Amino acid sequence: MEQQEPQRNWMEHLQANALPHNAIDCVILGYQNEQLKVLLLKWKFEDLWCLPGGYIYQTENFDEAAHRILAERTGLTSIYLKQFYTFGQLERSQYYRPEQVALLKKILAQIPLEGQDWDVDWFTKRFVSTGYFALVDIEQTTAQPDFLSERCAWCSVEEVPSLLADHNKILQKALEQLRIQLNYLPVGISLLPTKFTMKDLQKLYESILGVSLQRSNFQRKILKLGMLVRHEKQMTGAAHKAPYLYSFDKEKYAALVERGIGFSF
Amino acid sequence: MEQQEPQRNWMEHLQANALPHNAIDCVILGYQNEQLKVLLLKWKFEDLWCLPGGYIYQTENFDEAAHRILAERTGLTSIYLKQFYTFGQLERSQYYRPEQVALLKKILAQIPLEGQDWDVDWFTKRFVSTGYFALVDIEQTTAQPDFLSERCAWCSVEEVPSLLADHNKILQKALEQLRIQLNYLPVGISLLPTKFTMKDLQKLYESILGVSLQRSNFQRKILKLGMLVRHEKQMTGAAHKAPYLYSFDKEKYAALVERGIGFSF
Numbered sequence: 292m293e294q295q296e297p298q299r300n301w302m303e304h305l306q307a308n309a310l311p312h313n314a315i316d317c318v319i320l321g322y323q324n325e326q327l328k329v330l331l332l333k334w335k336f337e338d339l340w341c342l343p344g345g346y347i348y349q350t351e352n353f354d355e356a357a358h359r360i361l362a363e364r365t366g367l368t369s370i371y372l373k374q375f376y377t378f379g380q381l382e383r384s385q386y387y388r389p390e391q392v393a394l395l396k397k398i399l400a401q402i403p404l405e406g407q408d409w410d411v412d413w414f415t416k417r418f419v420s421t422g423y424f425a426l427v428d429i430e431q432t433t434a435q436p437d438f439l440s441e442r443c444a445w446c447s448v449e450e451v452p453s454l455l456a457d458h459n460k461i462l463q464k465a466l467e468q469l470r471i472q473l474n475y476l477p478v479g480i481s482l483l484p485t486k487f488t489m490k491d492l493q494k495l496y497e498s499i500l501g502v503s504l505q506r507s508n509f510q511r512k513i514l515k516l517g518m519l520v521r522h523e524k525q526m527t528g529a530a531h532k533a534p535y536l537y538s539f540d541k542e543k544y545a546a547l548v549e550r551g552i553g554f555s556f
Numbered sequence: 557m558e559q560q561e562p563q564r565n566w567m568e569h570l571q572a573n574a575l576p577h578n579a580i581d582c583v584i585l586g587y588q589n590e591q592l593k594v595l596l597l598k599w600k601f602e603d604l605w606c607l608p609g610g611y612i613y614q615t616e617n618f619d620e621a622a623h624r625i626l627a628e629r630t631g632l633t634s635i636y637l638k639q640f641y642t643f644g645q646l647e648r649s650q651y652y653r654p655e656q657v658a659l660l661k662k663i664l665a666q667i668p669l670e671g672q673d674w675d676v677d678w679f680t681k682r683f684v685s686t687g688y689f690a691l692v693d694i695e696q697t698t699a700q701p702d703f704l705s706e707r708c709a710w711c712s713v714e715e716v717p718s719l720l721a722d723h724n725k726i727l728q729k730a731l732e733q734l735r736i737q738l739n740y741l742p743v744g745i746s747l748l749p750t751k752f753t754m755k756d757l758q759k760l761y762e763s764i765l766g767v768s769l770q771r772s773n774f775q776r777k778i779l780k781l782g783m784l785v786r787h788e789k790q791m792t793g794a795a796h797k798a799p800y801l802y803s804f805d806k807e808k809y810a811a812l813v814e815r816g817i818g819f820s821f
Contacts, residue, residue, distance in 0.1 A: 313577060313644075347644070356644075376642065377618070377686050379612070379621075381617045417575065419575075419618070421576055421642050471737055481690075551735075553820040555816075555819070
């Protein structure tokens with residue numbers, strides 16, 4: 292697997308250039324097999340998973356930093372990223388539980404760092420973390436781990452293991468904000484493939500809202516919004532049994548997201 | 557007007573105890589005379605207005621800090637406060653425009669600080685600010701300025717003057733998030749008096765959403781949610797002309813806010 296090499300004097304560079312006490316963590320969400328999924332990174336050498344995160348340079352806007360961090364840690368570029376919450380609990384300052392600090396030290400000692408030693412104490416100071424979520428089409432996305440990680444994996448949000456530090460809480464907050472801001476985010480167009488069935492769309496809404504929706508009611512409400520284009524069925528023998536495929540009318544969709552889609556259940 | 561006295565060694569205390577590079581600003585919103593209003597502070601000696609803000613102690617959670625800062629700067633306690641966004645733009649690091657830095661220096665030089673001099677450079681470093689909004693019933697609220705401010709004033713959000721630094725942007729983001737999260741925030745119950753007319757509620761929604769709503773449609777949708785209690789009219793001669801008064805069923809209201817009120821327009 293391709294992995295980004297650390298630049299020379301990586302630690303020194305970080306200590307000299309990062310804005311103290313501030314960090315960013317990214318919750319990258321996708322949708323596959325009727326499941327909402329999150330992209331996780333596995334650290335090298337140990338069974339320790341985390342969200343991709345990193346630090347902000349003193350000369351960087353937060354939004355820029357989020358894009359750079361995501362690219363450095365996963366290889367993903369040009370994706371929809373939006374800030375959703377800042378985690379400023381005091382407990383984060385001791386958030387590496389002692390066994391996690393020991394585990395991190397063990398991992399880092401095995402990862403060669405050109406030009407300087409690791410400074411584990413630097414990482415365990417009080418950091419406030421600003422969470423960004425990203426919405427991606429999994430089929431169009433190939434994530435690649437960085438030099439700290441062994442691999443990336445898409446994991447159903449229902450089956451996420453115990454993560455580093457408070458990353459489980461960060462994920463839960465991202466899902467809450469996704470639900471609250473659903474009408475104002477380009478969720479459908481970002482997570483679904485270009486063409487999808489009404490059932491795909493309903494299942495996506497159900498995954499995010501955490502409720503079952505009544506089929507005909509959902510279809511009526513969604514069609515009434517006027518943001519979908521229905522495609523003709525292909526004329527094959529079994530086509531009359533196949534469900535209709537839809538796509539979003541990009542212009543109408545963008546206007547609705549701006550104003551609030553107005554879907555209620 | 558009563559004003560809180562600065563504690564001894566205020567500046568030294570701040571330098572020693574504040575988490576570097578992080579701040580909090582509060583957008584306190586109320587509703588009066590059919591207008592959405594924001595509480596502003598006027599600095600002493602000059603015509604310079606701002607949102608009440610302050611710094612986070614190293615030993616404090618962000619949410620605790622927001623409550624303390626609001627109490628110290630305005631005297632307000634026990635009010636609904638919720639984080640809405642973190643402002644991490646680089647331009648904030650030079651955000652005191654030169655003329656504002658000069659103005660602040662001039663103001664601070666006139667405010668006695670027991671035990672130490674002001675360190676204006678400390679305030680003009682790069683600070684990331686996390687915004688909190690507060691929703692209050694103006695009639696039940698008496699704000700008092702702190703030792704830095706001459707007075708507090710409720711100002712219609714439509715008529716806010718040019719504020720210190722990026723505080724106008726912070727206010728705009730608060731209003732945007734209020735609109736986006738409207739169905740998940742206790743807006744009606746926090747901003748309206750205990751009893752209100754259907755027109756009051758509609759005007760409040762219109763102020764927040766920035767649209768005109770059709771009266772009968774609004775009434776039908778709101779009543780259908782089952783969160784309002786209608787009160788009997790008082791039996792006076794002109795009572796048949798008076799509009800009905802309503803209040804919120806607190807239990808149903810709380811359950812709806814938790815799940816999402818489901819009002820769409």
